[in-house]
Amino acid sequence: MTVNDIEYLMLQSNKRMTRFVDQSIQKITEEIYQTDFAQDNVDLNIQEMGQLNYTIGKKLRMTFVDTFQDTDIEEWRSIAIKNGATDTCVRVNTSTGNIDLNIEYKGRGTMLNKKWILQFLSLATAAWSWYQLHLTTPAKYPLPIW
Helix, strand or coil: CCHHHHHHHHHHHHHHHHHHHHHHHHHHHHHHHCCHHHHHCCCCEEEEEEECCCCEEEEEEEECCCCCCHHHHHHHHHHHHHCCCCEEEEEEECCCCEEEEEEEECCHHHHHHHHHHHHHHHHHHHHHHHHHHHHHCCCCCCCCCC
């Protein structure tokens, strides 16, 4: 496996994660529109503002919000987690009536694959180094007997 192969696999993993995040955000938006909160705020508009800079995720902005409760925030969090998010951050601007909802995702599979690839490469490098030492001084660096 070459470095190009590893980069290709990581790129494919990122594409899958991006598709997953886009689908999840769409489902979250649809489900928020179906809540009691949306019924109480008839002019509610949910816009996707873009990707988060600090982690994998997206920012949603809810505009034309007249009223909301603490239970609404908990409901948004449960909807996001049900659709694959790992965390949410809510920022409320009461003067403009906007609510920013940062929906965060954690790429668990990608990190696990990187960890295993690095462990394998470390072991392969150590074995190759030992073999090279064995070729130069066989008595001092014997090959292990299985």
